Amino acid sequence: MRLTTKGRFAVTAMIDVAMHGANGPVTLAAVSERQRISLSYLEQLFGKLRRSGIVASVRGPGGGYHLARAAAQLSVAQIIVAVDEPIDATQCGGLENCHDDRRCMTHDLWAGLNNHIFSFLSGVTLAQLVAQQEQAAIRAALHDARPAPAGTTPCKVPVTAAV
Amino acid sequence: MRLTTKGRFAVTAMIDVAMHGANGPVTLAAVSERQRISLSYLEQLFGKLRRSGIVASVRGPGGGYHLARAAAQLSVAQIIVAVDEPIDATQCGGLENCHDDRRCMTHDLWAGLNNHIFSFLSGVTLAQLVAQQEQAAIRAALHDARPAPAGTTPCKVPVTAAV
DNA sequence: GTTTAGTTGACTAATTTGTTCGGGTATACA
DNA sequence: TGTATACCCGAACAAATTAGTCAACTAAAC
Numbered sequence: 001m002r003l004t005t006k007g008r009f010a011v012t013a014m015i016d017v018a019m020h021g022a023n024g025p026v027t028l029a030a031v032s033e034r035q036r037i038s039l040s041y042l043e044q045l046f047g048k049l050r051r052s053g054i055v056a057s058v059r060g061p062g063g064g065y066h067l068a069r070a071a072a073q074l075s076v077a078q079i080i081v082a083v084d085e086p087i088d089a090t091q092c093g094g095l096e097n098c099h100d101d102r103r104c105m106t107h108d109l110w111a112g113l114n115n116h117i118f119s120f121l122s123g124v125t126l127a128q129l130v131a132q133q134e135q136a137a138i139r140a141a142l143h144d145a146r147p148a149p150a151g152t153t154p155c156k157v158p159v160t161a162a163v
Numbered sequence: 164m165r166l167t168t169k170g171r172f173a174v175t176a177m178i179d180v181a182m183h184g185a186n187g188p189v190t191l192a193a194v195s196e197r198q199r200i201s202l203s204y205l206e207q208l209f210g211k212l213r214r215s216g217i218v219a220s221v222r223g224p225g226g227g228y229h230l231a232r233a234a235a236q237l238s239v240a241q242i243i244v245a246v247d248e249p250i251d252a253t254q255c256g257g258l259e260n261c262h263d264d265r266r267c268m269t270h271d272l273w274a275g276l277n278n279h280i281f282s283f284l285s286g287v288t289l290a291q292l293v294a295q296q297e298q299a300a301i302r303a304a305l306h307d308a309r310p311a312p313a314g315t316t317p318c319k320v321p322v323t324a325a326v
Numbered sequence: 327g328t329t330t331a332g333t334t335g336a337c338t339a340a341t342t343t344g345t346t347c348g349g350g351t352a353t354a355c356a
Numbered sequence: 357t358g359t360a361t362a363c364c365c366g367a368a369c370a371a372a373t374t375a376g377t378c379a380a381c382t383a384a385a386c
Contacts, residue, residue, distance in 0.1 A: 003166035003280070006343070027362065038345050043364070050363095060353030061361040076276070112295065113174075113239070113287070117166070120283055124276070132275065169374065190331065201376050210333070223384030224330040 001114045007080035009037055010045050011129070014079050017055065018071045018130050025064030045083050052082035071130055077121035164277045170243035172200055173208050174292070177242050180218065181234045181293050188227030208246050215245035234293055240284035
């Protein structure tokens, strides 16, 4: 289980699809514009998401992507695994160059940690993230009750974001 | 909080130091040989670990690295943060190019997930990993009671390792 | 003073990330 | 039947990151 910006893009895009999918399929062009992710990159990501059965596509005009399952049935772990392909398998997967025990120590160790992180992210559903996001939007609307001039909202990134 | 092989190398090396640190400092050369990590790469990683106050160094003959605190006081999160520098801060940290709300949506979202993962990994101590590793070694020793020919132990990587 | 081992920095190859381009194909709609 | 929409696919690419190498230096033990 890797955790890179690639997976974040995928999750972000999936949240966007989940939030805008009420009235039919969501186009990647719309996601691209809203989330500022290059269209082609989205195409690559959604190709994987589709092949993983996480989203389904509708071609032609009025087409786009929609969730293949309910948002409550889709976990962050599934999304990340779909786009952040495994590769590696920790350097000796099926290879025979794994002779000394030490090597295996690393593997077992990380397999364990992987399991922990994976099961944690498996417990976080898209539905939860969407709900969290919608609440945040409501809070923001209430807080900035006065009509703020467009394009001036400061971006408050919690300190921990840099972690 | 990124989660890459770099962090894994660091944690693996730290476990090695923790397990072999009973009789004085552990040299990177020894870690390099046992864990099959390039010496120079370890030097880079331990440079960061030292500057983060996670390990302390002893120079000269008989020198090496030892934990700066008890293994029970060192979390996986600390190690990973030390070597996997933050960079990014999710693309707009202090920058002013964060105008539309959507951008901030991503940030808040990931800050939240970061917090979750971070606090989870903060709860995993080096001492726990060492204990887990020692138990595994004991199990392996009991299981492979017969004297296995050197260099033939198969490397069993759990399926989930590929995740 | 010689050896050990940390310390630093520069430099490199390989991989990953994110993007751009250039073409396809399926479908709704006129 | 045509045309616009939007999914699909692959190649090529710059930038960043990862992992490793090399070389020179400093502190300490013996």
